[in-house]
Amino acid sequence: MALKLFNTLSRSVQEFFPLDPQKKKVGMYCCGPTVYDYAHIGNWRTFVFADLVRRTLEFSATTCSTS
Numbered sequence: 001m002a003l004k005l006f007n008t009l010s011r012s013v014q015e016f017f018p019l020d021p022q023k024k025k026v027g028m029y030c031c032g033p034t035v036y037d038y039a040h041i042g043n044w045r046t047f048v049f050a051d052l053v054r055r056t057l058e059f060s061a062t063t064c065s066t067s
Contacts, residue, residue, distance in 0.1 A: 003056060025063045028054060
């Protein structure tokens with residue numbers, strides 16, 4: 001089953017594929033939250049989503065390095 005993501009540039013759903021020639025390595029970057037007041041659950045949405053994507057990629061036998 002392919003991983004499909006919404007591409008905001010083309011405004012369409014596209015199949016994700018690694019740029020690595022062997023299609024086995026993916027790099028991810030997730031910047032920290034910008035919190036102006038008390039932290040709440042919405043501040044952690046970015047990290048929860050990134051973790052779910054990483055786990056999905058690793059489940060599909062893709063090596064995922066994060067920064």
